[in-house]
Amino acid sequence: MVKAVAGQRWPVALAAFYQEYARAHLRVSAPYPGIVTLLELLQQQGVTLALITGKAAKSCQISLDVTGLTSYFSHAVVWF
Numbered sequence: 601m602v603k604a605v606a607g608q609r610w611p612v613a614l615a616a617f618y619q620e621y622a623r624a625h626l627r628v629s630a631p632y633p634g635i636v637t638l639l640e641l642l643q644q645q646g647v648t649l650a651l652i653t654g655k656a657a658k659s660c661q662i663s664l665d666v667t668g669l670t671s672y673f674s675h676a677v678v679w680f
Contacts, residue, residue: 618658625666639672650675 606613642649651673653660660678664670 618662621659622662622666625662629663629666631667631669636668639669643672648675649673650677652677654678 602614602617603610639649649672651660651664653676655663655678657676657678660676661670664673664676
């Protein structure tokens with residue numbers, strides 16, 4: 601979609617999008633109450649956790665990093 605809108609400058613447009621996406625996450629993204637406690641409990645019990653999402657790989661990684669949830673998941677599968 602970015603290629604269709606931005607044409608030959610799509611790499612610049614995509615980089616700008618991800619930069620703003622990360623900045624916006626810093627303002628509004630946080631795990632729901634109790635999620636970190638649940639993830640810690642599951643991890644302590646040896647449960648392997650994977651994430652399936654409709655986000656692109658880069659936006660998924662930004663979301664996990666900003667919310668501090670990256671270390672809880674051994675696998676992330678993007679599906680879009």
